[in-house]
Amino acid sequence: MNIGVPKEVKSDEYRVAMLPVGVEELVLWGHRVLVERTAGEGSGLLDETYEQAGATLVDTAAEVWGEADLIVKVKEPQPAEWPMVRRGQTVFTYFHFAACRDLTEAMLASGATSIAYETLVDDAGRLPLLTPMSEVAGRMSVQEGAKYLERPQMGRGILLGGVPGVAPAHITVLGGGVVGANAAKIAAGFQASVAILDINMDRLRYLDDIMPANVDCLYSDRHTIRRQLERADLVIGAVLIPGAKAPRLVEREDLSRMQQGAVIIDVAIDQGGCMETSRPTSHADPTYIVDGVVHYCVTNMPGAVGRTSTFALCNVTLPWVMRLATAGPGKEGAAKAAMASKPLARAVNLFDGEVTNGPVAETFGLQHTALFAV
Ligand SMILES: NC(=O)C1=CN([C@@H]2O[C@H](COP(=O)(O)OP(=O)(O)OC[C@H]3O[C@@H](n4cnc5c(N)ncnc54)[C@H](O)[C@@H]3O)[C@@H](O)[C@H]2O)C=CC1
Numbered sequence: 001m002n003i004g005v006p007k008e009v010k011s012d013e014y015r016v017a018m019l020p021v022g023v024e025e026l027v028l029w030g031h032r033v034l035v036e037r038t039a040g041e042g043s044g045l046l047d048e049t050y051e052q053a054g055a056t057l058v059d060t061a062a063e064v065w066g067e068a069d070l071i072v073k074v075k076e077p078q079p080a081e082w083p084m085v086r087r088g089q090t091v092f093t094y095f096h097f098a099a100c101r102d103l104t105e106a107m108l109a110s111g112a113t114s115i116a117y118e119t120l121v122d123d124a125g126r127l128p129l130l131t132p133m134s135e136v137a138g139r140m141s142v143q144e145g146a147k148y149l150e151r152p153q154m155g156r157g158i159l160l161g162g163v164p165g166v167a168p169a170h171i172t173v174l175g176g177g178v179v180g181a182n183a184a185k186i187a188a189g190f191q192a193s194v195a196i197l198d199i200n201m202d203r204l205r206y207l208d209d210i211m212p213a214n215v216d217c218l219y220s221d222r223h224t225i226r227r228q229l230e231r232a233d234l235v236i237g238a239v240l241i242p243g244a245k246a247p248r249l250v251e252r253e254d255l256s257r258m259q260q261g262a263v264i265i266d267v268a269i270d271q272g273g274c275m276e277t278s279r280p281t282s283h284a285d286p287t288y289i290v291d292g293v294v295h296y297c298v299t300n301m302p303g304a305v306g307r308t309s310t311f312a313l314c315n316v317t318l319p320w321v322m323r324l325a326t327a328g329p330g331k332e333g334a335a336k337a338a339m340a341s342k343p344l345a346r347a348v349n350l351f352d353g354e355v356t357n358g359p360v361a362e363t364f365g366l367q368h369t370a371l372f373a374v
């Protein structure tokens with residue numbers, strides 16, 4: 001099968017979807033891997049290394065998209081890429097469809113099979129292809145929060161850990177999953193005062209067992225969220241309902257309860273964000289201010305630490321790329337791979353012009369067709 005790895009084109013996206021070792025494995029199994037020149041550069045991976053691993057290097061994205069049966073990417077196809085997607089092709093990447101109707105419509109119109117990393121749910125209910133990037137973003141959210149709390153960045157001028165005689169910052173983490181737990185762990189290490197909120201009591205019990213003493217694990221309801229907003233120097237949005245638009249936990253009027261110069265890092269922005277006032281931003285222009293509160297809503301946070309993130313992502317995606325490649329090209333190959341693996345079947349969001357993911361269909365009022373009924 002022809003497998004294509006285009007260079008990422010989203011703003012400040014330095015990850016690449018395959019390591020040289022991945023190329024080598026696929027080539028060993030008889031596949032051809034087309035890699036766009038300089039695709040790995042942002043992660044410090046040179047063309048020569050891909051070539052030595054057996055990749056066919058090509059000069060343009062059009063050649064990759066034109067020849068590949070399976071496209072392996074990091075971020076959702078950007079508008080400039082949409083015309084290159086074709087029927088019969090499978091695209092395996094982060095899509096976050098619920099956050100963007102235009103993307104959903106473009107991919108539906110292409111007739112390609114869209115398999116989304118973020119909805120690949122294993123039999124234990126985990127999200128193995130989202131987890132490593134959530135670990136990165138959760139940890140990063142605290143370092144970004146620390147930066148934007150600095151006064152020259154329009155923040156309150158608060159040091160996370162305080163100093164003897166002066167209280168540390170208070171950090172509220174909405175959502176205690178992978179992003180939330182990683183954020184809380186790093187924030188606690190900075191000696192901040194931390195509260196982590198979730199609606200899943202089992203998860204709260206677990207977090208309560210493993211978190212240090214400066215982390216409170218609280219049930220997430222409207223009253224608790226409002227009380228937290230009054231106290232917080234930094235709020236981190238980390239909730240998720242897989243496939244669906246993020247639940248909205250903070251309304252615009254709630255910002256009036258917050259302190260001037262407080263910072264919101266809405267990590268959940270890739271699924272639409274969990275604050276009414278969140279809108280997507282980029283690494284080049286990451287923040288804006290609403291009612292005196294600094295908002296940071298970058299949709300590809302791990303892209304900024306491309307080298308760490310590329311290795312963390314490719315470690316988990318390669319076995320699934322291998323399964324898709326082994327199943328063969330076209331929609332028949334994608335269906336065969338999905339038939340043989342429930343996690344892969346759950347990750348198929350669009351197939352042959354139909355929406356096969358329930359929450360995506362519900363978000364846009366589109367018809368939902370079960371994958372094996374297509
Ligand atoms: N902006 C970026 O660059 C990145 C964004 N993300 C996003 O971060 C978000 C969180 O991801 P994960 O932590 O991996 O998800 P997760 O599934 O591990 O955790 C989500 C948590 O939210 C909780 N939750 C759901 N509704 C809630 C509510 N109403 N109140 C409180 N808690 C609620 C769930 O119980 C769960 O524990 C996702 O949207 C993910 O795509 C992840 C990586 C990078």
Ligand SMILES: CC(=O)C(=O)O
Pocket residue numbers: 075094096118130133134270299300301302303
């Ligand atoms: C999860 C995701 O969308 C990212 O890592 O960019």
